[in-house]
Amino acid sequence: DALPIYYAGEEFNDLPDKETYRNMMKRDERRFKQADKDGDLIATRDEFTAFLHPEEFDYMKDLVLTETIEDIDKNGDGVIDVNEYIGDMYSTDSNEPEPDWVKTERQQFSDFRDLNKDGKMDRSEISHWIMPPDYDHADVEAKHLIYESDKDKDGKLSMQEILDQYEMFVSSTLTDYGHLMRQHEEL
Numbered sequence: 001d002a003l004p005i006y007y008a009g010e011e012f013n014d015l016p017d018k019e020t021y022r023n024m025m026k027r028d029e030r031r032f033k034q035a036d037k038d039g040d041l042i043a044t045r046d047e048f049t050a051f052l053h054p055e056e057f058d059y060m061k062d063l064v065l066t067e068t069i070e071d072i073d074k075n076g077d078g079v080i081d082v083n084e085y086i087g088d089m090y091s092t093d094s095n096e097p098e099p100d101w102v103k104t105e106r107q108q109f110s111d112f113r114d115l116n117k118d119g120k121m122d123r124s125e126i127s128h129w130i131m132p133p134d135y136d137h138a139d140v141e142a143k144h145l146i147y148e149s150d151k152d153k154d155g156k157l158s159m160q161e162i163l164d165q166y167e168m169f170v171s172s173t174l175t176d177y178g179h180l181m182r183q184h185e186e187l
Helices: 018-035 045-052 058-072 082-087 100-113 123-130 137-149 159-164 166-170
Strands: none
Touching: 018 045, 018 058, 058 082, 058 123, 082 100, 137 159, 137 166, 159 166
């Protein structure tokens, strides 16, 4: 079976929700152009990694912020109110009372997310929420890898524990997506 041939502007004519796919393509194109530091429209290894994991790269953080707002800000006013914040995690499909964890998240919004107490998060507050200044990605990732891999809970990883979780290690930013593991023959 041959793949269909598409011409400009008709890429999604065979799909029921064309507009969603067009919007996804525009978003990916914007992200790719931001990740493409030298502007040559060819992704180096680092540029492609920035495209896939923009939160890991300082020059991509404004885009991460913009994408987060686009995803959560349902009324398009450029800020996130408490209902949009909750709506990203929980939707009510019935007349049942809110679960306790939702009430806790509402309180979190009020106490820790809405820093200027105006009832909504602006870009600065959203940035503080999704990219806290004291957050160390490498430390969190290392702790995650150890937690998931250290089966005997001795605080150390044996060769076997690493090998048992090989797929997790090669998909980790901490090992540069496995590149660092391939440089060490002992692994």
